Amino acid sequence: MNAPSRVRKASADFRWDEVELLAYKPEGSAPFRDITRQVLFTGEGLACELRYFEIGAGGHSTLERHEHAHAVMVLRGRGACLVGDAVRALAERDLVTIPAFAWHQFRASEGGPLGFLCMVNAERDRPQLPTEADLAALRRDPKLAAFIRV
Amino acid sequence: MNAPSRVRKASADFRWDEVELLAYKPEGSAPFRDITRQVLFTGEGLACELRYFEIGAGGHSTLERHEHAHAVMVLRGRGACLVGDAVRALAERDLVTIPAFAWHQFRASEGGPLGFLCMVNAERDRPQLPTEADLAALRRDPKLAAFIRV
Secondary structure, three states, X not given: OOOOOOEEOEEOOOEEOOOOOEEOOOOOOOOOEEEEEEEEEOOOOOOEEEXXXXXXXXXXXXXXXXXXXXXXXXXXXXXXXXXXXXXXXXXXXXXXXXXXXXXXXXXXXXXXXXXXXXXXXXXXXXXXXXXXXXXXXXXXXXXXXXXXXX | OOXXXXXXXXXXXXXXXXXXXXXXOOOOOOOOEEEEEEEEEOOOOOOEEEEEEXXXXXXXXXXXXXXXXXXXXXXXXXXXXXEOOEEEEEOOOXXXXXXXXXOEXXXXXXXXXXEEEEEEEXXXXXXXXXXXXXXXXXXXXXXXXXXXXX
């Protein structure tokens, strides 16, 4: 990858100069609905990457867990997240910490997109999907059962 | 430091639950004017930190350089930055990459604050201030000479 320009201007609708709009994950690799991914910062000797994800109205990320932590800031819209054993509402600029091996899933509101920054170690392990036993355990809590999309 | 809550809500005026408002640097340690610092994410096995800096109207950060890179996103207001040999205007959500050893300085507009996220390696070298010879070299460019505050 070429080095980015030192200043990359934001354009309307949460896009940026020189930043490609990517698929969240390869289609069919995991359950998700209506998400895009933009890698804002990578390389340059930085030990982390900063990505921007946007979930369309009513869409959701994959329910997954992994050893590496996520550091999230909401940039746009409203939604909710499952982290560990709780579901929390999210609004602009809220911060979400996803510790090692915590199950997590993000959802956009029905009314509009949820966009968020996610800082993550450049070197990281691959996500794990829940087994049927994991899902059964999570669903023992009615709030989690109502939230989860797989 | 205790682990942060998994969701920390944003409050008015670019503050966050459980996030302390800090001085930018120790007073007198380097030239700067009217800046605060908030550490949004640190620890949790993350190889980087994510900080939020806010420069008051007309204020400026320190002119400095270092080996570690900065990855910056403007969150609030307008201003400008010097990176390397150029001065660029900044507006909301613009991205700034500060490569290794590039001189850099941020300024807020006269009309209001400039707030920005800055991602940085947790392990990093200390900033270097310009010598008189460095300043003379930078000031050979009239645009830089007009911008620099020391």
